[in-house]
Amino acid sequence: MIPGPIEYENNVLSALAQPTISHTSKEFLSIFKQTLEKVMTIFDLREGLPFILSGSGTLAMEIGTVNFIKRDSKVLVVNTGYFGDRFVDLFSRFTKNLDVYKPPLGEAADPKIIKEKVSGNEYDLVTVTHVDTSTGVRNDVKSIAPIFKDLDTILVVDGVCSIGAEEFSMEWGVDVAFTASQKALGAPPGLAVGVVNQKAMKRMESLQPLSFFSDLRKWNNVFKAMLELKPGYFGTPNVNLITALNVSLNNIMAEGMEKRIKRHEIIAESFRAAINALGLEMIPKGAYANTLSVQYLPDGVKQGPFLDDAARYGAVFASGLIPEIREKYFRVGHMGSVGPSEIMISVGAIERALKKNGYNVKLGTGLAAAQEILFKYDQGNP
Numbered sequence: 048m049i050p051g052p053i054e055y056e057n058n059v060l061s062a063l064a065q066p067t068i069s070h071t072s073k074e075f076l077s078i079f080k081q082t083l084e085k086v087m088t089i090f091d092l093r094e095g096l097p098f099i100l101s102g103s104g105t106l107a108m109e110i111g112t113v114n115f116i117k118r119d120s121k122v123l124v125v126n127t128g129y130f131g132d133r134f135v136d137l138f139s140r141f142t143k144n145l146d147v148y149k150p151p152l153g154e155a156a157d158p159k160i161i162k163e164k165v166s167g168n169e170y171d172l173v174t175v176t177h178v179d180t181s182t183g184v185r186n187d188v189k190s191i192a193p194i195f196k197d198l199d200t201i202l203v204v205d206g207v208c209s210i211g212a213e214e215f216s217m218e219w220g221v222d223v224a225f226t227a228s229q230k231a232l233g234a235p236p237g238l239a240v241g242v243v244n245q246k247a248m249k250r251m252e253s254l255q256p257l258s259f260f261s262d263l264r265k266w267n268n269v270f271k272a273m274l275e276l277k278p279g280y281f282g283t284p285n286v287n288l289i290t291a292l293n294v295s296l297n298n299i300m301a302e303g304m305e306k307r308i309k310r311h312e313i314i315a316e317s318f319r320a321a322i323n324a325l326g327l328e329m330i331p332k333g334a335y336a337n338t339l340s341v342q343y344l345p346d347g348v349k350q351g352p353f354l355d356d357a358a359r360y361g362a363v364f365a366s367g368l369i370p371e372i373r374e375k376y377f378r379v380g381h382m383g384s385v386g387p388s389e390i391m392i393s394v395g396a397i398e399r400a401l402k403k404n405g406y407n408v409k410l411g412t413g414l415a416a417a418q419e420i421l422f423k424y425d426q427g428n429p
């Protein structure tokens with residue numbers, strides 16, 4: 048129950064174990080093409096290009112930004128946690144013209160403030176982290192993105208902890224978005240996955256990229272070729288992982304995005320109800336993610352023993368990420384194939400681990416609250 052890597056379906060793991068076929072074989076070209084097309088569907092990209100590269104989400108952050116800026120371009124980072132800080136770190140190597148909009152901890156960015164900041168069209172690029180995995184805060188990309196439709200500014204969305212589980216569409220006005228294989232896309236870590244729309248492609252073609260491996264102009268030729276079932280080469284693709292991702296995306300398509308997003312919403316709401324009933328405070332102040340929940344430990348409960356006990360009782364959770372409060376909170380991922388059973392096991396483990404560590408809790412309080420939410424939805428969706 049950590050926020051990635053998540054647990055993978057058996058058919059995804061079996062696909063990973065198949066013999067590695069030639070990356071230029073007809074069989075692999077067909078797998079790559081199908082995978083790229085499904086990536087476009089999941090991001091809801093109608094015109095533009097998808098990308099799938101060997102690397103983690105951090106590589107996706109680099110690819111999704113350095114291709115669209117020059118040295119000392121004017122950039123704004125909308126920072127709602129640890130992965131906003133990571134963008135600041137990344138840009139500090141490329142530009143001195145860096146602004147940061149950082150709402151108070153736990154609050155989402157205000158679309159009105161973003162509008163005020165960007166409407167002069169001065170920024171070359173703006174980044175927004177859809178769900179920051181350190182805080183569990185979900186930014187309202189659906190309201191933010193349309194602001195950029197009439198601007199030259201490129202809007203980049205880090206969807207590493209959202210795409211495949213939260214509502215998302217490039218059509219809202221997002222120019223570049225990406226994720227990594229290990230979270231809601233349901234494949235093991237190792238692939239940086241994303242899309243670029245035509246506005247961003249135009250920008251990219253007019254620039255000399257600041258990196259070699261991350262030069263999307265080179266990779267685009269490969270992806271264009273693959274989409275036409277022709278071999279293309281810049282670096283050897285991760286044949287086994289792409290094959291596994293293709294299977295996972297088939298699983299996602301079989302469930303259907305709308306149903307999948309609803310399932311994540313219900314699971315997240317039931318988990319939050321439990322946390323609330325147990326008297327724990329969440330870090331987000333309203334803008335809750337559906338992919339993970341982030342909450343403070345009660346005063347006096349030590350993180351290390353609590354996490355160890357919870358693991359012993361059946362559920363592995365993640366510690367905090369924000370350095371100043373790292374020891375004071377914990378994170379529970381609920382993305383992928385997570386359902387009511389996993390929520391029940393997790394809440395049960397949290398209750399017992401809290402009690403074991405000195406927190407006065409009546410066992411079953413959180414479970415009952417989660418049950419009520421699950422029951423409510425079940426009645427609405429017989």
Ligand code: PMP
Nearest residue numbers: 103104105130178180207208227
């Ligand atoms: N952005 C977000 C929102 C993330 O959650 C993560 C990873 N947890 C990253 C970027 C970086 O991804 P990776 O660890 O795969 O490099």
